[in-house]
Amino acid sequence: MHLGHLVGALEQWARLCSAGDAFFEIADLHALTTRFESPGSIRDDIREMVLDWLAADVDPRRSVIYLQSRIPEISELQVLLGMITPVSWLQRVPTYKEQLAQMGGDIATYGFFGYPLLQLADIVVMRGAVVPVGKDQLSHLELGREIVRRFNHLYGPTLREPQAVLSAFPDVPGTDGRKMSKSYGNAIDIADDEGTTTKKVRSYVTDPQKQRRNDPGRPEICPIFALQKLANQARTPWIEENCRSGALGCVDCKGEAAEKLNEFMRPVREKRASLDPGCVEKIIADGSERARVVAIATLAAVKSAMKLTFGKAP
Amino acid sequence: MHLGHLVGALEQWARLCSAGDAFFEIADLHALTTRFESPGSIRDDIREMVLDWLAADVDPRRSVIYLQSRIPEISELQVLLGMITPVSWLQRVPTYKEQLAQMGGDIATYGFFGYPLLQLADIVVMRGAVVPVGKDQLSHLELGREIVRRFNHLYGPTLREPQAVLSAFPDVPGTDGRKMSKSYGNAIDIADDEGTTTKKVRSYVTDPQKQRRNDPGRPEICPIFALQKLANQARTPWIEENCRSGALGCVDCKGEAAEKLNEFMRPVREKRASLDPGCVEKIIADGSERARVVAIATLAAVKSAMKLTFGKAP
Numbered sequence: 355m356h357l358g359h360l361v362g363a364l365e366q367w368a369r370l371c372s373a374g375d376a377f378f379e380i381a382d383l384h385a386l387t388t389r390f391e392s393p394g395s396i397r398d399d400i401r402e403m404v405l406d407w408l409a410a411d412v413d414p415r416r417s418v419i420y421l422q423s424r425i426p427e428i429s430e431l432q433v434l435l436g437m438i439t440p441v442s443w444l445q446r447v448p449t450y451k452e453q454l455a456q457m458g459g460d461i462a463t464y465g466f467f468g469y470p471l472l473q474l475a476d477i478v479v480m481r482g483a484v485v486p487v488g489k490d491q492l493s494h495l496e497l498g499r500e501i502v503r504r505f506n507h508l509y510g511p512t513l514r515e516p517q518a519v520l521s522a523f524p525d526v527p528g529t530d531g532r533k534m535s536k537s538y539g540n541a542i543d544i545a546d547d548e549g550t551t552t553k554k555v556r557s558y559v560t561d562p563q564k565q566r567r568n569d570p571g572r573p574e575i576c577p578i579f580a581l582q583k584l585a586n587q588a589r590t591p592w593i594e595e596n597c598r599s600g601a602l603g604c605v606d607c608k609g610e611a612a613e614k615l616n617e618f619m620r621p622v623r624e625k626r627a628s629l630d631p632g633c634v635e636k637i638i639a640d641g642s643e644r645a646r647v648v649a650i651a652t653l654a655a656v657k658s659a660m661k662l663t664f665g666k667a668p
Numbered sequence: 669m670h671l672g673h674l675v676g677a678l679e680q681w682a683r684l685c686s687a688g689d690a691f692f693e694i695a696d697l698h699a700l701t702t703r704f705e706s707p708g709s710i711r712d713d714i715r716e717m718v719l720d721w722l723a724a725d726v727d728p729r730r731s732v733i734y735l736q737s738r739i740p741e742i743s744e745l746q747v748l749l750g751m752i753t754p755v756s757w758l759q760r761v762p763t764y765k766e767q768l769a770q771m772g773g774d775i776a777t778y779g780f781f782g783y784p785l786l787q788l789a790d791i792v793v794m795r796g797a798v799v800p801v802g803k804d805q806l807s808h809l810e811l812g813r814e815i816v817r818r819f820n821h822l823y824g825p826t827l828r829e830p831q832a833v834l835s836a837f838p839d840v841p842g843t844d845g846r847k848m849s850k851s852y853g854n855a856i857d858i859a860d861d862e863g864t865t866t867k868k869v870r871s872y873v874t875d876p877q878k879q880r881r882n883d884p885g886r887p888e889i890c891p892i893f894a895l896q897k898l899a900n901q902a903r904t905p906w907i908e909e910n911c912r913s914g915a916l917g918c919v920d921c922k923g924e925a926a927e928k929l930n931e932f933m934r935p936v937r938e939k940r941a942s943l944d945p946g947c948v949e950k951i952i953a954d955g956s957e958r959a960r961v962v963a964i965a966t967l968a969a970v971k972s973a974m975k976l977t978f979g980k981a982p
Contacts, residue, residue, distance in 0.1 A: 383751075397977060463753055
């Protein structure tokens with residue numbers, strides 16, 4: 355995971371742990387929707403991702419960290435929810451056509467088309483009340499709530515309608531100026547060392563009109579200034595002024611940004627380095643077992659509501 | 669089930685039992701694709717359907733009779749196969765648009781769209797080699813074989829490519845002249861008594877040009893003649909001749925057809941009446957347990973091939 359995750363989702367997740375009833379899913383089935391041709395890379399990412407979570411204070415003793423593919427009830431529930439979900443509802447999800455356009459037709463699979471439905475199965479199988487989501491996932495949750503209402507209308511009140519909580523996802527720019535994203539290859543990772551971080555910061559393109567030290571710059575369009583606001587708040591008024599006047603050159607500004615970013619990420623990185631990578635298996639095994647208890651109970655209620663109960667005691 | 673099933677699928681199924689390795693699925697999940705609004709009726713049909721199977725000599729001691737919704741691995745496998753199945757492959761299945769046109773847009777759900785994929789999961793999870801299908805299902809199996817090849821190409825040889833065996837489905841006409849089908853409400857059921865059968869036979873519309881006894885008839889377009897060919901083969905040359913000449917009236921012809929049909933169905937109906945309906949629960953419980961053993965093994969192989977193996981021994 356990267357800086358954008360750290361200042362967005364992960365800080366929020368760590369706070370959610372305090373409430374003591376949080377579920378964090380490692381969505382390896384969802385990963386298959388776009389990476390089905392290289393499933394080995396998904397498996398290999400799991401350990402690193404969970405280490406990032408733990409480093410950012412997601413606490414496995416106060417939450418349930420589990421692996422999606424170990425919970426068969428999620429697949430069962432997706433299949434059942436699919437029976438009442440009109441194709442047209444899925445087609446109108448804005449992310450569907452956007453991602454298709456971006457990633458090409460190869461991912462136009464049945465699984466990718468059902469992505470929001472699998473996500474809904476994830477949420478309702480754990481009886482999720484509150485779901486932290488990014489802006490682009492709001493439409494998935496809205497669709498999900500509609501499907502839950504349809505289910506409860508058809509079969510009686512069974513599923514909990516989840517509420518979205520918008521993650522405060524500050525727009526963190528990546529090294530190419532676009533939004534920081536693993537899939538763009540433009541991210542500053544939690545797992546990077548400080549030297550790598552510094553190199554990445556130096557590679558950003560600043561205001562193209564500021565060619566030389568004394569040219570005036572425009573902080574509002576400069577990605578380095580966005581990083582300064584994130585990790586170097588106390589100094590941003592001074593930086594803004596001296597960038598505009600031209601007194602501050604980009605090389606110096608980048609140097610300071612890199613230093614402050616490394617300072618900001620240091621506690622997380624130090625915690626990450628102190629973790630035994632071998633702990634991840636046990637955390638996932640324990641969490642998946644606890645998650646299954648909830649999932650099994652939900653599926654029993656769903657199957658009972660849908661009368662999939664032949665030969666069972668009423 | 670009805671006369672059309674009896675002379676088509678069921679006789680073939682009884683023969684398949686002799687080979688000793690047959691699996692018969694009660695597809696309650698598939699039933700939800702079109703009947704999701706009345707799931708109770710699906711549950712209530714299960715016992716009657718299995719009694720029909722047993723009456724037609726499907727032998728639970730020489731086969732595995734199991735309930736689809738009791739095998740979670742089928743849902744898991746559908747979700748996984750969905751990841752590699754292009755939406756366009758499903759769209760081009762001819763039955764999809766045909767059934768939509770016939771049954772109306774209400775069933776255009778994600779589940780209904782994925783019908784052939786769930787069917788494929790059914791087949792490959794049990795490592796099915798040979799699948800008896802009707803003509804309209806051949807395209808599903810062809811699609812399924814394509815998906816299996818894609819899977820084995822992406823992840824290594826894992827799934828068995830099933831072969832279709834066409835069920836000899838003689839075109840049995842229903843009471844309204846259309847193909848006999850439960851969903852048309854025009855069927856002569858195995859569970860009907862002989863009086864009901866006779867009444868239903870009398871309700872068929874024969875050749876509309878043969879208004880009176882002595883009018884010449886056209887056996888080739890008469891549904892009663894189709895029934896005679898089924899249950900009264902020895903007499904069909906005589907019937908054909910006397911229908912054409914006008915000597916045989918429709919009332920007499922229907923009377924003979926009803927009698928012969930009842931004779932034909934009597935052994936099955938007698939066996940059905942002799943069965944204890946309470947045996948169905950145990951047959952399904954035993955069969956589902958045996959089916960799960962196979963399903964669990966297949967899923968383990970599939971997950972291993974797709975690298976869904978984090979934390980597992982290699």
